[in-house]
Each structure stands twice: as structure tokens, then as C-alpha cells.
Amino acid sequence: MTAFFASRQCPGAAIRAAMSWAVEQAKTHQLVISGFHSPLEQSVLHLLLEARSPVVAVLARPVAGAHLQLDWKTAIAEGRMAVVSGSAEAKRLTSEHALQRNELTAQLADCIVIAYASKGGGLARQVETWESRGLQMQNLARSFQADE
Numbered sequence: 001m002t003a004f005f006a007s008r009q010c011p012g013a014a015i016r017a018a019m020s021w022a023v024e025q026a027k028t029h030q031l032v033i034s035g036f037h038s039p040l041e042q043s044v045l046h047l048l049l050e051a052r053s054p055v056v057a058v059l060a061r062p063v064a065g066a067h068l069q070l071d072w073k074t075a076i077a078e079g080r081m082a083v084v085s086g087s088a089e090a091k092r093l094t095s096e097h098a099l100q101r102n103e104l105t106a107q108l109a110d111c112i113v114i115a116y117a118s119k120g121g122g123l124a125r126q127v128e129t130w131e132s133r134g135l136q137m138q139n140l141a142r143s144f145q146a147d148e
Helices: 012-028 039-050 070-077 095-108 122-132
Strands: 002-006 032-034 055-059 081-085 111-116 137-139
Touching: 002 012, 002 039, 002 095, 002 122, 012 039, 012 111, 032 039, 032 095, 039 055, 039 070, 039 111, 055 095, 070 081, 095 122, 111 122, 122 137
Parallel strands: 002 032, 002 111, 032 055, 055 081, 111 137
Antiparallel strands: none
8 A cells, every 4th residue: 555645735856756756656446545634636637537546535534424525435335445534522523633633644655655745744744753663665656755
């Protein structure tokens, strides 16, 4: 299972790299896990669902009572998608809940793919932590390490 992460705002090069990566995942039906919250993560999810590829969405709030989109419900019913909760008590998404969701997602994955992590952002800090722990990672756009 491969975890996929992208910051809310990404440069065009990161978007192109991520979408090319997603096409490859769709072709091989590689299981992808993510919060699918940022715009780029949502685009990757849409591509994977259209390709009927398996996905796991990790919500930062409880699954019970969550309003799921129709394409999610269809994929779940067909056994191509699972939805899990990264927080049992969260009522709305906060940066702390997003960090908890990302941590759970990373721990469940065999490999972590980073499309882009904005310098100084929460995801960039998590990437540094994951690297220090020796988690297997692939950076599609190394620009999160360069000045923006």
C-alpha cells in the first residue's frame, strides 16, 4: 500500500509529476492510501476511482455520520474503496487532526509518495520526521526542499 501526500498549494511541475504517477498507479491497480483532502490529492483520487483502482481514504473525522460522495459510495459498494477514520472524536478538520490523519496514513503504508510539501508547512515537518525514522519515501517534486 502506497501513501500519497500533497500540500494544498502545489506548483505545476508537482501537479504534472503527481498526475503521471497516478496514471501509473491506476494502470497497475496499486493500492493507494491518502487523506485525499488537498486539491491535488482529490485529483489523484478522482483519476484512481475512474480507473477502478483500489484506494483507502483516511478521514480526519469519524466515518460514522460522514457524508460520502456518490462515487465514493459506489467504489465502496464494489469493494474498490475503504474509508477509515484517523480520529474518533474530531467534529471538524483542524491542523492537529490533519497531522494525526497523515501520521496514521504513513504508518499504514509500505511506501510514502510526496508530490509536494510546502516549505515550512505541516506536511514538510512530517516529511522530515518520517525521513528521520527511516520510512521508505519517494519525492515526486523535490522542490519542497528548495526556496519557494
